[in-house]
Amino acid sequence: MDQQPGVACQRRFCVLIATSLKRQKGEAAVKYVIMITGASSGFGALTARRLVVAGHTVYASMRDTAGQNARKVEEVKKFAKENKVDLRSIELDVTSQASVDAAIQKIVDENKRLDVVIHNAGHMVFGPAEAFTPEQLAELYDINVLSAQRVNRAALPQLRKQRNGLLVWVSSSSSAGGTPPYLAPYFAAKAGMDALAVVYARELTRWGIETSIIVPGAFTGGTNHFANAGSPSDKERVAEYEAGPYKGFADDIMKGFTSIVPPEADVSAVAEAIVRVVDTPFGKRPFRVHVDPTQDGAEVVNMVLDRVRAELLRRIGLADVLTPRALTSGSQGDQR
Helix, strand or coil: CCCCCCCCCCCHHHHHHHHHHCCCCCCHHHHCCCEEECCCCCHHHHHHHHHHHHCCEEEEEEEECCCCHHHHHHHHHHHHHHHHCEEEEEEECCCCCHHHHHHHHHHHHHHHCCCEEECCCCCCCCCCCHHCHHHHHHHHHHHHHHHHHHHHHHHHHHHHHCEEEEEEEECCCHHHHCCCHHHHHHHHHHHHHHHHHHHHHHHHHHCCEEEEEEEECCCCCCCCCCCEEEECCCCCHHHHHHCCCCCHHHHHHHHHHHHHHCCCCCCCHHHHHHHHHHHHCCCCCCCCCCCCCCCCCCHHHHHHHHHHHHHHHHHCHHHHCCCCCCCCCEEEEEEE
């Protein structure tokens, strides 16, 4: 199956939530070893729990497990014990190659394989673009884009050795859909991540490694994404905007966001979409799945973009990289 646009996501978040409520523990036909970045809260924490309930072994990675996230580690242990599932926390700082290498090696040592890598770590900032320093943009790019590169460099040798695996990238509808002001550094970073995911996909299919890109829209509640968003360092520039024609503009943006997000929008739909992708058999996984309660147009734009990209590959004689090869030599998860 070509991993290209036109593969419809299971329509909308309400359907996904309903399906989630019906899911029984251990339903997965294949038990995978999964590592997810940025799993201390938000999409990451929700996804980790959905995946273990579905029957998989999941490593919820986070930084500073002995300090800032010590309470999160205890929450992971409690969830695993109470639900009798295989959920494990693991120390992993996505900004440190040494930390990433150590975490991946630990997972492989404990399981002799790694089946699924979920690139979820990310950070948002909010404010006038001019007020952010270049160093702030570089830091945001590091967290949202370079982090995935560090994880790939650590994990892909194992997946290539296995001739099988799955990369899941948590992108953003902003990379192709509506882009409200005051989010420019974040949008730029997520666009970079999405572009990286698209090209990586074509460089991995011959190794038997699949790619799925999850595209969440705006969710103003249910995560700390907006609440924990960073702000510009240059407060003088911010003050100039606030004292000028953009006075109150930040509040206007947030009110606008809130007005288009349906009250029934639930962030758990993103986690359930990821579970569906993971549990889909090899060769049938969608290249993109949009989970966008605001319907900001990203699904339409991405459909065109990905088709254009796929057509170019066909024109230059590389159509085979649109379809993952079944080359398994070591791991396809734990067959049940």
